[in-house]
Amino acid sequence: MKLDPFYLIVDSAAWVERLVPLGVKLVQLRIKDASDEAIRAEIRRAKATCGAHGCQLIVNDYWQLAIEEGCDFVHLGQEDLADADLAAIRTAGLKLGLSTHDEAELETALAADPVYVALGPIYPTILKKMKWAPQGLERLSAWRERIGPLPLVAIGGLNPQRIEGVFAHGADSAAVVTDITLDADPEGRTREWIRKTDAWR
Ligand SMILES: Cc1ncc(COP(=O)(O)OP(=O)(O)O)c(N)n1
Ligand SMILES: Cc1nc(C(=O)O)sc1CCOP(=O)(O)O
Numbered sequence: 001m002k003l004d005p006f007y008l009i010v011d012s013a014a015w016v017e018r019l020v021p022l023g024v025k026l027v028q029l030r031i032k033d034a035s036d037e038a039i040r041a042e043i044r045r046a047k048a049t050c051g052a053h054g055c056q057l058i059v060n061d062y063w064q065l066a067i068e069e070g071c072d073f074v075h076l077g078q079e080d081l082a083d084a085d086l087a088a089i090r091t092a093g094l095k096l097g098l099s100t101h102d103e104a105e106l107e108t109a110l111a112a113d114p115v116y117v118a119l120g121p122i123y124p125t126i127l128k129k130m131k132w133a134p135q136g137l138e139r140l141s142a143w144r145e146r147i148g149p150l151p152l153v154a155i156g157g158l159n160p161q162r163i164e165g166v167f168a169h170g171a172d173s174a175a176v177v178t179d180i181t182l183d184a185d186p187e188g189r190t191r192e193w194i195r196k197t198d199a200w201r
């Protein structure tokens with residue numbers, strides 16, 4: 001499968017409604033610390049917007065709610081994966097994207113047959129505290145070699161100046177949070193990302 005080269009990650013349906021109509025084709029809804037019912041409502045809203053704009057929605061963490069709400073793509077980290085019912089995810093026909101941060105995690109991820117593997121943090125991130133040092137671009141190339149044709153997502157500290165480097169080192173898609181959501185002009189920054197990733201689309 002081909003992933004859009006620009007992979008937006010946001011923490012609310014309001015962000016999806018604000019940015020997806022600009023031409024975003026791949027978005028992850030990543031909500032932390034909310035009730036299941038609140039997340040269900042957010043998924044519903046985000047799914048409606050994505051459906052109207054031809055954008056692939058990926059639900060982070062909440063695979064059961066994603067199944068119940070008729071979504072078709074989830075992203076899980078390694079801890080999420082350990083707790084998840086992979087058979088139920090498969091039976092529901094969900095595509096699965098997985099996080100990796102080291103070689104052991106990559107082995108675990110590949111055994112779960114994902115449709116993409118994400119590697120991060122490529123650069124330092126301010127979004128969350130991480131136990132891994134920045135991976136750097138050479139590590140991305142190593143992952144490219146290891147996973148063959150499986151799509152590779154780069155994440156962590158990305159900005160428009162770093163886009164070319166991650167694609168030159170084997171990424172198929174660049175995932176981003178704060179470079180857009182903390183920008184003074186998130187719409188303008190989103191348009192810049194769409195424009196700057198066009199060569200890989
Ligand atoms: C595209 C992408 N890559 C990595 C992550 C991180 O997932 P995880 O390790 O489960 O951490 P949380 O995002 O759940 O805090 C991601 N969400 N998306
Ligand atoms: C959510 C997340 N996961 C990562 C990983 O390495 O698995 S890095 C990260 C944060 C990405 O945010 P920003 O683009 O603001 O750096």
Ligand SMILES: [Mg+2]
Nearest residue numbers: 061076077080
């Ligand atoms: Mg997770």
